[in-house]
Amino acid sequence: MEYSSYLHPELETMPEASLRQLQLERLQQTVRHCMNSPFYQERFAELGITPDDIQSLDDLKKLPFTTKEDLREHYPFGLACIPLRECTRLHSSSGTTGNPTVVLHSQKDIDEWAKAVARCLWMVGSRPEDVFQNSAGYGMFTAGLGFQYGAEKVGMLTVPAAAGNTKRQIKFIKDFGTTVLHAIPSYASRIYEVMREEGVDPRRDTKLRVLCIGAEPHSEEQRKRIEANLGVKAYNSYGISEMMGPGVAFECPEQNGIHIWEDYFIVEIIDPVTLEPVEDGQLGELVLTTINREAMPLLRYRTRDLTSIIPGKCPCGRTHKRLARLQGRSDDMIILKGVNIFPIQIEKILLKFKELGTDYLITIDTVDGNDTMTIEVELREMFTDDYRQLQQLTKEITRQLKDEILVTPKLLLVQKGSIKTSDEGKAVRVKDLRKLF
Numbered sequence: 001m002e003y004s005s006y007l008h009p010e011l012e013t014m015p016e017a018s019l020r021q022l023q024l025e026r027l028q029q030t031v032r033h034c035m036n037s038p039f040y041q042e043r044f045a046e047l048g049i050t051p052d053d054i055q056s057l058d059d060l061k062k063l064p065f066t067t068k069e070d071l072r073e074h075y076p077f078g079l080a081c082i083p084l085r086e087c088t089r090l091h092s093s094s095g096t097t098g099n100p101t102v103v104l105h106s107q108k109d110i111d112e113w114a115k116a117v118a119r120c121l122w123m124v125g126s127r128p129e130d131v132f133q134n135s136a137g138y139g140m141f142t143a144g145l146g147f148q149y150g151a152e153k154v155g156m157l158t159v160p161a162a163a164g165n166t167k168r169q170i171k172f173i174k175d176f177g178t179t180v181l182h183a184i185p186s187y188a189s190r191i192y193e194v195m196r197e198e199g200v201d202p203r204r205d206t207k208l209r210v211l212c213i214g215a216e217p218h219s220e221e222q223r224k225r226i227e228a229n230l231g232v233k234a235y236n237s238y239g240i241s242e243m244m245g246p247g248v249a250f251e252c253p254e255q256n257g258i259h260i261w262e263d264y265f266i267v268e269i270i271d272p273v274t275l276e277p278v279e280d281g282q283l284g285e286l287v288l289t290t291i292n293r294e295a296m297p298l299l300r301y302r303t304r305d306l307t308s309i310i311p312g313k314c315p316c317g318r319t320h321k322r323l324a325r326l327q328g329r330s331d332d333m334i335i336l337k338g339v340n341i342f343p344i345q346i347e348k349i350l351l352k353f354k355e356l357g358t359d360y361l362i363t364i365d366t367v368d369g370n371d372t373m374t375i376e377v378e379l380r381e382m383f384t385d386d387y388r389q390l391q392q393l394t395k396e397i398t399r400q401l402k403d404e405i406l407v408t409p410k411l412l413l414v415q416k417g418s419i420k421t422s423d424e425g426k427a428v429r430v431k432d433l434r435k436l437f
Helices: 016-034 038-047 057-062 068-073 107-123 142-154 166-175 185-197 220-230 343-350 387-405
Strands: 089-092 102-105 131-134 157-159 180-182 210-214 233-240 245-251 258-260 265-270 284-290 301-307 334-336 339-341 356-367 370-379 410-414 430-432
Touching: 016 057, 016 284, 057 265, 102 107, 107 142, 107 245, 131 142, 131 166, 142 157, 142 180, 142 233, 142 245, 166 185, 185 210, 185 220, 185 356, 210 220, 220 233, 220 343, 233 258, 334 356, 334 370, 339 343, 343 356, 343 370, 343 387, 387 410
Parallel strands: 131 157, 131 180, 180 210, 210 233, 356 430, 370 410
Antiparallel strands: 089 102, 233 245, 245 258, 265 284, 284 301, 334 339, 356 370
């Protein structure tokens, strides 16, 4: 059966002028709706503005920023814009460092979320004939239900495998003929490792062809390794639970930036220090305003994610802006001996070495008054017991790391499986012990 390349062609290829007019209309409606929230009533009063002050998209800068701290301070329902009896669902973060961030959804919000995720899945070639397997956790973690509803909206047979139990995941992939898989990057690498251990060839023994990866910052090197190992095309997904979860932005088949759905969000990139806008192509912090939310719209939400807007049009024909691969978070940046370092810079170097696996842990500590960096990285397998060969490998990796990050770390090669993940299954990349003192 022949299908269109676009699930919602009238929206995905909307001329820019029409898209901006739609954004303005939805922004004005959203700002008026936000006046149902005591939080935004107070913020607007402090700034001396009213909804009538928003007459153009340029007036967006008049609106207050919203932060994760605001959500925590007004926990649990302080930013709600509709009565709780009209809400259908809530999701929340883990809240390991205080109150969790709670996000409310109406039934309309859930329906729109499903449409957005379906648009993403369709864009990368998912069709009703496909079998979709979801290895994300269900529950408060939005990736499970978000992808589930989107896959159902496409019309695929869905396998809600949930997180963990890798041997069972592989059995499902083989037995059910899974063609589209969703997994975080570190877990996709783990699936391949177990396949090798079990003698499963993903090209010969499975029908996998599309992999959706996200929830963790990852380098292009990691994506290419995953694609080569599993024999799939791996497409980058971006979601944030405060916006809705997965479905905020997604790569198209061009794999050159992630399209952010501008009929759902208004995009800003700001300098995280001055809070002023930066030019297209310049790295900064992503700020998003929801313009299609009912229960809990957010104005100028500071995501803390670092990216840039890719200038120019995409050959795929979609007119929505593209964001560059995320470079990490403004609050995850490591400052060591006056140098700004992002974990993804380290990952880029580590994944150049075929002897190494994909899991690593960066530990920052203070020893005798000096800040130090230790990088533990798993070996792909014990390819040698020759101490001198391991020493030479360590020396070469350390040299390349120093060239990239401008400081010399202590590098430890550890056995596969030594590095643990978080409770949500995400890879833990940085442990900064300096914060404990």
